[in-house]
Amino acid sequence: MNTSADMPMIRVREVYKSFGDLKVLDGMSFDVSRGEVLAIIGPSGSGKSTMLRCLNFLEEHDAGEIFIEGEPLGYRVLDDGSRVRESEAVIARMRCDVGMVFQSFNLFPHRNVRQNITMAPVSVKGVDKAEANDRAEALLEKVGLAEKADEYPSRLSGGQQQRVAIARALAMEPKVMLFDEVTSALDPELVGEVLTVMQQLAEEGMTMVIVTHEMQFAHDVSDRLMFIDRGKVLEEGNPAEVLNMPKSARLKDFLHRFSASFS
Amino acid sequence: MDAILDFFGFAFIQSQLPRFWDGFRLTLAISGASMIGAVMWGLALVGPRMSGLPVVVVPIVAYIELVRNTPLLLQIYLFYFGLPLLGLPLSAFVCGVIAIASQHGAFLCEIYRAGIQSISRQQWEGALALGMTRRKAMRQVILPQAVLKVVPPIGNQLVILIKDTSLVSAIGIIELTLSGKMVIERSGASFEVFLFIAAAYLLLTTTFGVVLRIAENSLRARQ
Numbered sequence: 365m366n367t368s369a370d371m372p373m374i375r376v377r378e379v380y381k382s383f384g385d386l387k388v389l390d391g392m393s394f395d396v397s398r399g400e401v402l403a404i405i406g407p408s409g410s411g412k413s414t415m416l417r418c419l420n421f422l423e424e425h426d427a428g429e430i431f432i433e434g435e436p437l438g439y440r441v442l443d444d445g446s447r448v449r450e451s452e453a454v455i456a457r458m459r460c461d462v463g464m465v466f467q468s469f470n471l472f473p474h475r476n477v478r479q480n481i482t483m484a485p486v487s488v489k490g491v492d493k494a495e496a497n498d499r500a501e502a503l504l505e506k507v508g509l510a511e512k513a514d515e516y517p518s519r520l521s522g523g524q525q526q527r528v529a530i531a532r533a534l535a536m537e538p539k540v541m542l543f544d545e546v547t548s549a550l551d552p553e554l555v556g557e558v559l560t561v562m563q564q565l566a567e568e569g570m571t572m573v574i575v576t577h578e579m580q581f582a583h584d585v586s587d588r589l590m591f592i593d594r595g596k597v598l599e600e601g602n603p604a605e606v607l608n609m610p611k612s613a614r615l616k617d618f619l620h621r622f623s624a625s626f627s
Numbered sequence: 628m629d630a631i632l633d634f635f636g637f638a639f640i641q642s643q644l645p646r647f648w649d650g651f652r653l654t655l656a657i658s659g660a661s662m663i664g665a666v667m668w669g670l671a672l673v674g675p676r677m678s679g680l681p682v683v684v685v686p687i688v689a690y691i692e693l694v695r696n697t698p699l700l701l702q703i704y705l706f707y708f709g710l711p712l713l714g715l716p717l718s719a720f721v722c723g724v725i726a727i728a729s730q731h732g733a734f735l736c737e738i739y740r741a742g743i744q745s746i747s748r749q750q751w752e753g754a755l756a757l758g759m760t761r762r763k764a765m766r767q768v769i770l771p772q773a774v775l776k777v778v779p780p781i782g783n784q785l786v787i788l789i790k791d792t793s794l795v796s797a798i799g800i801i802e803l804t805l806s807g808k809m810v811i812e813r814s815g816a817s818f819e820v821f822l823f824i825a826a827a828y829l830l831l832t833t834t835f836g837v838v839l840r841i842a843e844n845s846l847r848a849r850q
């Protein structure tokens with residue numbers, strides 16, 4: 365039987381994506397199982413962000429299929445091989461299950477922290493306002509910002525903003541969380557507080573896909589690590605093995621820049 | 628002192644106040660009606676204008692360019708003399724208001740559009756990633772931010788609108804400007820009268836500017 369419990373949380377099959385003449389995803393395939401933390405590393409321009417953005421259909425793949433818990437994302441492929449775009453309502457509903465945290469936070473500057481967190485649960489899922497507020501308080505507690513509920517985003521540090529962004533995504537109770545270089549825009553001393561929150565989430569069993577340049581963090585937190593280059597998966601496997609025993613010249617080259625061993 | 632007041636025709640202006648008052652009230656009425664019309668018309672246009680559907684976008688762009696790039700006076704004549712030919716003999720007042728609202732609505736549509744487009748793609752993505760439809764994202768995330776940005780340019784446009792109401796004097800509406808002209812024709816006291824009329828417009832536009840500033844600040848405070 366095909367219950368959702370047997371399905372991988374995310375299944376990516378032969379996904380292609382070009383921007384004009386530039387081929388960015390060149391036949392990507394991988395699975396992410398329930399509760400797994402997958403880290404994606406790769407050189408700049410290799411297609412990491414594009415792949416991640418395809419996982420909630422902010423970027424629309426040209427060919428191939430993506431499934432979230434077995435349900436096709438964005439397009440349905442018909443028997444004759446042609447595909448039909450899903451309606452906006454269906455796409456929006458699927459995005460509720462896939463939380464995303466951006467490098468640039470993308471908080472809503474015209475709303476305070478609490479309203480940033482409750483807006484989508486209330487307007488999209490119809491959650492009762494009082495309940496959404498309670499939940500926002502709990503999430504802020506969790507990310508260590510309980511006292512900031514009434515602040516506006518512009519009055520927070522980058523690290524605090526990013527933790528609010530994580531809380532905002534979690535408020536939708538997603539099944540998967542996507543992180544796209546969420547510490548890259550932060551001052552070095554603020555990186556730790558965000559990584560701590562992510563680590564805690566991983567330990568709680570959240571399914572996560574993390575694009576990062578923080579190799580040590582990827583090593584410590586992920587269950588599996590994937591190196592992509594020019595839109596293809598070049599190596600993947602146990603993080604320690606991939607990082608300490610790279611097989612391809614491309615990965616050796618890439619890791620050389622970080623010149624550290626990972627333990 | 629008396630000599631100075633006399634130089635500005637103070638006593639004379641005072642004697643003509645009832646005429647000016649009628650004109651002033653008409654200018655107020657035309658300004659108010661045209662403003663409401665222009666703001667609504669601009670709102671009605673901006674959705675289709677940004678729909679991305681060529682069958683809708685092309686005619687709207689053509690219309691906007693046409694009314695923005697031809698004289699308003701001409702458009703007032705067109706409505707006033709053209710509509711009766713189409714079997715719609717509307718009053719001069721209504722024709723004037725329609726013409727002004729039509730042109731300024733087109734300008735406002737472009738101002739609204741610029742405001743909406745000034746909100747970054749990241750804001751859209753933040754909203755969509757949370758499962759909002761484009762409609763919800765527009766209403767809850769994009770528009771509230773865009774509104775604040777466009778209040779000042781909308782204000783500028785509406786000040787121009789107030790001044791443009793003087794053009795309906797061309798189709799015989801005795802608003803502020805024409806009431807002045809009629810007084811002049813009778814008395815020949817052109818300098819004093821025009822100065823007085825200018826002051827009346829200035830009063831109108833600055834009052835409006837202050838009201839707008841207050842509205843903007845309260846909007847900002849509420850967000």
Ligand SMILES: Nc1ncnc2c1ncn2[C@@H]1O[C@H](COP(=O)(O)OP(=O)(O)OP(=O)(O)O)[C@@H](O)[C@H]1O
Pocket residue numbers: 383386388406407408409410411412413414415
């Ligand atoms: N919307 C777009 N239009 C055109 N080209 C794009 C677009 N988005 C990405 N690209 C290009 O696609 C390629 C892959 O981009 P992507 O952002 O996925 O790389 P990345 O691996 O995330 O890189 P980085 O580490 O710098 O974030 C780059 O060459 C980029 O310039």
Ligand SMILES: [Mg+2]
Pocket residue numbers: 412413414545
């Ligand atoms: Mg990227």
